[in-house]
Amino acid sequence: MKPSLSLILFTVSSGAGFGLFVLLVVINNTGWGAPMSEREVLVAGALSLALVTGGLISSTFHLANPKNAIKSLNRIRTSWLSREGLFSLVFFLPAIAYLVLVGLYGNPPGAVVRFSGWLALILALTTLFCTGMIYASLKTIRQWHNPMVPANYLFIGLASGGVLLTTIRSLITASDSAAATLTLALLALAALVKLIYYFWIGKPEGPTLNSATGLGPERVKLLDVGHSHGNFLTEEFGHRLAAGRSFLLRTLALVMAFLVPFAVLVVVANRDAPQALTLLALVAALSGILIERWLFLIEGHHAVNLYYGRQRT
Amino acid sequence: MRLGLMIDVDNCVGCHACAVACKSWNTGGTTGPLTDLMPYGGEPSGVWFNRIRHYEVGEYPHSQTVNFPMSCLHCENADCVTVCPTGASWKREEDGIVLVDQDKCMGCNLCAWACPYGARELDPSSGTMKKCTLCIDRIYDQNLPENERQPACVIVCPTHARLFGDYDDPQSDVSRLARERGGYSMMPELGYQPTNQYLPPRTANRVDTTDVERPARGLGERLKNWVNQIVAR
Numbered sequence: 001m002k003p004s005l006s007l008i009l010f011t012v013s014s015g016a017g018f019g020l021f022v023l024l025v026v027i028n029n030t031g032w033g034a035p036m037s038e039r040e041v042l043v044a045g046a047l048s049l050a051l052v053t054g055g056l057i058s059s060t061f062h063l064a065n066p067k068n069a070i071k072s073l074n075r076i077r078t079s080w081l082s083r084e085g086l087f088s089l090v091f092f093l094p095a096i097a098y099l100v101l102v103g104l105y106g107n108p109p110g111a112v113v114r115f116s117g118w119l120a121l122i123l124a125l126t127t128l129f130c131t132g133m134i135y136a137s138l139k140t141i142r143q144w145h146n147p148m149v150p151a152n153y154l155f156i157g158l159a160s161g162g163v164l165l166t167t168i169r170s171l172i173t174a175s176d177s178a179a180a181t182l183t184l185a186l187l188a189l190a191a192l193v194k195l196i197y198y199f200w201i202g203k204p205e206g207p208t209l210n211s212a213t214g215l216g217p218e219r220v221k222l223l224d225v226g227h228s229h230g231n232f233l234t235e236e237f238g239h240r241l242a243a244g245r246s247f248l249l250r251t252l253a254l255v256m257a258f259l260v261p262f263a264v265l266v267v268v269a270n271r272d273a274p275q276a277l278t279l280l281a282l283v284a285a286l287s288g289i290l291i292e293r294w295l296f297l298i299e300g301h302h303a304v305n306l307y308y309g310r311q312r313t
Numbered sequence: 314m315r316l317g318l319m320i321d322v323d324n325c326v327g328c329h330a331c332a333v334a335c336k337s338w339n340t341g342g343t344t345g346p347l348t349d350l351m352p353y354g355g356e357p358s359g360v361w362f363n364r365i366r367h368y369e370v371g372e373y374p375h376s377q378t379v380n381f382p383m384s385c386l387h388c389e390n391a392d393c394v395t396v397c398p399t400g401a402s403w404k405r406e407e408d409g410i411v412l413v414d415q416d417k418c419m420g421c422n423l424c425a426w427a428c429p430y431g432a433r434e435l436d437p438s439s440g441t442m443k444k445c446t447l448c449i450d451r452i453y454d455q456n457l458p459e460n461e462r463q464p465a466c467v468i469v470c471p472t473h474a475r476l477f478g479d480y481d482d483p484q485s486d487v488s489r490l491a492r493e494r495g496g497y498s499m500m501p502e503l504g505y506q507p508t509n510q511y512l513p514p515r516t517a518n519r520v521d522t523t524d525v526e527r528p529a530r531g532l533g534e535r536l537k538n539w540v541n542q543i544v545a546r
Contacts, residue, residue, distance in 0.1 A: 001426075064420025065440030071399035071417050081423055082398035139392065139503050140429040207429070207500045214497045214511060215322075215370045215379060223367040223378065226329065229356040231364075232434040236425060303429035303500065307366055307383065 001141065002239045003297040006061040011131060012160070012289050014055025014088065015153065018124035019161020020048040021095055023182060025117040027165070031108055033178020036169075038107045044168050045099040048161070049092070056088060080137050084130035087123050094119040128157045141300040142206035142313050148197035152296075155190035156257070156289055162186045163261050163278075163285045170268065170275040180269045184262060187285075191258035194292070198250060201299070206313045212306040222309030237302035241295075249295055257288025314408040315480040316447060317387050317508035318467065319487040319496065323515050324474035327367055327380030331466035331475060335363040335384070335445075338465035342450050344415055348438040360434045362445040363466055370514070374522050379514055382475070384466070385432035385445035386499070386507030387411050393424035393433060402442070409508055410447045418442050429500055430507070452477070480508055 024044045028036050060066045073089075075082045094116045101113040109117065132150030139145050162183030169179050209220045230238070241249070264281035267273050301313040339362055340347040349359035363384040370377045387404075391411050394402045401417035402424050404410070413424075413433075418441040425433040425442060433444045448464035451457065461468065467477045478487035487510065490496060496510035529535045 062421065063440070064422075064435055064437060065418060066420075068399060068401075068417060068419035071401070072419060072421070073398070074400040074417075075398050078395040079398040079423075081396065081421065085398065134396075134423070137392075137396065138427050139505075140427060207502060211502060212429075212500050213368060213379075213381060214499050215368065215513070218371040221369045223369050226332075226365045226367065227358070229358050231358045232360070232425070233431045236422065236435075237431075302426070303503070304431040307381075307431060 001297050001300040001302055002236050003294045004062055006058050007297065008290060008293045010055045010059035010062070011153070012055075012286065012293055013058065014052045015128060015131070015157035016160040016164055016286070016289075017048045017051030017053075017055060018091070018128050019157040019159065020044060020051065020164045021091075021161070022121050022124050022158060023161050023165045023179065024048065025098070025121045026182070027178055028102075028107065029109065029114045029117050034169075034173070036107060037173060038102060040169060040172050041102050041107055042099060043172065044165055045095070045102075047164065047168070049095060049099075052088065052091070080130050080133040084127055084134060087127040087130055091120055091123040091127060094123065125154065128154045135296075135300075140303045143201045143300045144296075146197065146200060148193055148200060151193045152190075152197055155186060155193050156292070159183065159186040159190040159258070159261075160285055160289055163265075163282050166265060167278040167282045170278040174275065177269065180265050184265055187258050187262045187265075191254060191262075194254065194258075204312065207303055207306060208312045209306045209310065212303065222307075225308060233304050234308060237304045238308065239298055240301070240305075241298050246295075246299065249291065253288050253292040253295055255288070256284050257292050258285075260284035260288070314482075315389075315508055316408045316410060316452070316478070317480050317487065317510070318384070318447070318464065319476040319478065319490055319510050319512065320382055321474040321476070321490075321512040322379055322381060323512060324472045325365075325380040325382060326472055326474075327365055327378075328471065329365050330469045330471060331382055332361055332363045332365055334465040334469035336361060338448060338451070339446065342446065342448070344413060344443050344446060347443065348436050350437070360436045360443050362432075362434075362443070364431070375519055377514060377517065382466075383430060383432070384509075385411060385447075386430055386505075386509040387445075387447065389506035389508060390504060392427040392505065396423045396427045398423070410449055411444070412446055412449070413442050413444055415439065415441050415443075429503055429505065447477075480510070 028041055060069055063069055072082055072085045076086055098113060098116045098120055102109055129150050132153030135144040136146060136149040166179045166183050213220055261281035261284050264277055268277050303313055336347050339345055347360040351357050363382060365380055365382045368379045368381055370379055387409055391404050394404050399417045399419050401414045403412060420435060420440040422435060433442050436443050452462050463477045467475045476487050478485040480488055482488060491510045494512045496512055498507045529538050
């Protein structure tokens, strides 16, 4: 599949934004670890909303006819894309209410404010799940039609949000063991989900050129595609990773996205290391997740490629 | 009613007349124009509802060339409709034709991603998704003579490799041929239940090639073969 930059930026940015808000609410509502200052809540909350908004704006660049984007809320009952759009927009109501109320009445939050936070948390998690389901619902791409995909989007969103929150806390006040512990657990879980995912998609299965054409069990070979240059189908679906690059890039993504942030956060938590090191974890995590998302898109092999001569997906 | 096409792969000669007739009719039709990109440039491409690809089945010398036209199969379980967030993509209840409302489409490509048959193509000039309409603006047109109320691709086909009919009617030509000649659907394992059926190529008798494949005998024949290889035509 074509690794569109607009989609990569959208899912990475809004994923981190939703994850950040979820962790902010968990830490601040439960009062786990060092209590958060009002300023910390507002900075983290504003950054989260900015990331989500930026992601949503980036997603409109993927549309060929964005003037109809508002119509994308029309099919909540069947379309995961519609659901994602709705939940991501509704999320803004309790999220903004939470931040405004914390700004007005200070921290720690009262019962009503906390409720608003939990509501935003549920909507953020639901949106992350919907994003994953957009890909997982496509039977045409076996690498995406996989239960690990929504889990992958959820945990990577949460883990990147965790790295963000830990960084914000370490820069504004001091290191907070609660946020760091939670982030370490999420990074480990996200890495585990990704490893299981890579293991699962390695199994050769799915339709073949024989089942795609129905021309019997004998070898079917493409002679001619009927046009001299590319078309929409080859442009959109024909992108494929060069042979032999997969292992290297997957390793790079896993190391950058999970291993480096994990190691840095452990060092920052246990030693007398400078707090600003968490910035390194943040940069590594975000660039690793960008590579991971790019790989996820380009390693999705659409069934249409069979008609263009691939023997299997 | 369940309207659809029947493609007789055995009859198709791969002339691309159906694709040209389709483009010619539909570029002025309800979802037209079917934009061409750089038609006279170095890399011509454009929107087509119907594409013909060519395959070789089996190993030489017992291989067969198969011409394989593909357009929208108007599936019973059309995922392109369920994934559409705007409701632009829809399937008509009365005859099962899958259409795209050009006024609602936002060009997100998700329906094309959900289609395993490559039936949908984005038109970058309008920013909307375009696809086969089964010539809905022909088949119901009361002003046309009755024998012309058929899709343009079906009328033009010189070898009658394309048929149009109602698969819900067991007496229709398409239902009868599907029964008699083993009509099949493509990629049944994905569960889209395409309406359009394909008729498989008839198996031809194998031509005896034992005399061709035997190694050369004697010096004279080997010399002849060597000369044949050296001398360009």
